[in-house]
Amino acid sequence: MRLKSINHVEPGDALGKAVYDDKCQLLLARGVALTDGYIDRLKKSNIHCVYVNDELSEGLEFDNVIPDEVKVQSVNVVRNVFKDITGRKGVSLSNEGVEAIKDIIDEMMGLIYSNKDTLYVMTELMGTDMYTYNHSAEVAILAMLVAKSLGLNNQYIQKVGIGAMLHDIGKMKIPNEVLNKVDTLSDDEFKLIKEHASLGYDLLKESLTISPISRQIVLLHHEKLDGKGYPMMLDSEDIPIHVRIVTICDIFNALVSNRAYREKMSVDTALETIRAEAIYQLDREIYYHLIKVVNIYPVGTIVELSTGDRGIVIKENKEAQTRPIVQVIREQKKAEIINLLNDLTIFITKTVES
Ligand SMILES: [Fe+2]
Structure with missing residues (x-):
């Protein structure tokens, strides 16, 4: 596959x-x-x-921390909760909505604990119309995995998951024409989009069972360590760890997602882009934990090697993710197998979208 x-x-x-x-x-x-x-x-x-x-990928399968059915179920929960408040004035999140989110977060936490050696593969199971819901569910999964990797306790992880799932809920109060605009945004439109953080925080005001940790995530997930984020332009020392986790997962997942107006980046390119262009605004330690929990080259990934050959990943090396076992492809046919862990002169240069 x-x-x-x-x-x-x-x-x-x-x-x-x-x-x-x-x-x-x-x-x-x-x-x-x-x-x-x-x-x-x-x-x-x-x-x-x-x-x-197809012929190249027949029989190749990868494990995932969260099975597809549970992921789709989580996207559906976000969709229902977000749709419920779309276009309605003065409405806050319903108690049923909060309960549904808590239930699916608990189910996913159970899977994260029971599949603790499995890396997360960001699978594409639906179209770009579902971006906001799919993104919310994936940021929640990534944030919980990173929080666990950092050693946070499970009550804390649950709150991080809930905050991450709701982080963009304020976008439901912003007109679609502005949210999905392909052309450059005007200053006013950009200002409006930035309001989603505080609008989201306001939506949760009445939901007494949502913890301050989850609320802070919604309000502060666009703050940056150099003080240039929004809405409050906080200094780094005022940005808590749960917010920093979601900020990185949010940026990363946005880069690796297809949008109506642009193609996604591959996981390796997105991680490299964040490292090269944005790491000074983000938490380095959290970034390294993100690299640890995400499957960078899942089985079935087509990669380009430093030899110029293309190959397909046939087995992952979990201890050294960038050095999997690759089968070279020549003229659409499978050729020799190279274990990159044994042959250190060869390395992957990039993922090939095909
Ligand atoms: Fe956001």
């Missing part, structure tokens, strides 16, 4: 994972052989990539 761009899939490719629509309902099941009609339907649903089993 490997992730393939919708522009490169071919009739006959079998889906390696199910695909879901904008109501979190099954659109096409795992195992379905793609036809021109299905490919058309996927494109119309704004789906950029799908997992397929």
Whole structure:
């Protein structure tokens, strides 16, 4: 199984994972052989990539901390909670909404504790219309994994998860035309978007069962360590660890997600981009924990090697993520196998989107 761009899939490719629509309902099941009609339907649903089993990737599978069904369920919870307040004035989060979020966070925490040696693969199971909900669920998963890696206790991790899941809830109060605008934003529009942090915090005012830790995450997740964030331009010493965790996971997940107006970055490129361009605004220690919990080259990833060859990852080396076992591909055929842990003269130069 490997992730393939919708522009490169071919009739006959079998889906390696199910695909879901904008109501979190099954659109096409795992195992379905793609036809021109299905490919058309996927494109119309704004789906950029799908997992397929083709000749190159047959039999390759990866483990994940959070199974697809639970992830889809979590996206659906966010969707219901966010939709419930969209376009309604003066409404705050309902008690049922808060309970639904707590339940799914607890379920995911259980999985994080029981699959503690498994890395997280950011899977693409739905289209870009679901970006906000999918992003919220993934930032919650990443933030909980990072919080656990940092050694925080489970009550703390739960609060981080809830705050992370709700971090962008204030966006539901901002017009879609502004949120999804492809062209450059005007100063006023940018100012409006920035208000989502305080708008989100206000939405949670009445929800007494949401902890101050989760609320702070919603209010402060765009603060930066150089004092240039918003809404309060806090100095680094005033930005707590739970906020710093969500800030990094938020930026990282946004970079690796397909949007209606731009293609995603690969995981390795996104991590490198954050390191090169934004690390001075972020917490370095948390960044290193993020690298530890994310699967950078899941089995099935096509990579370019320093030799100029392309290869497909056939087995991960969990202790040294950047040195997996790779099978070289020549003329669309599988060639020799290289264990990058044994052959230190060769390294991965980049992930190849195909
Ligand atoms: Fe945000």
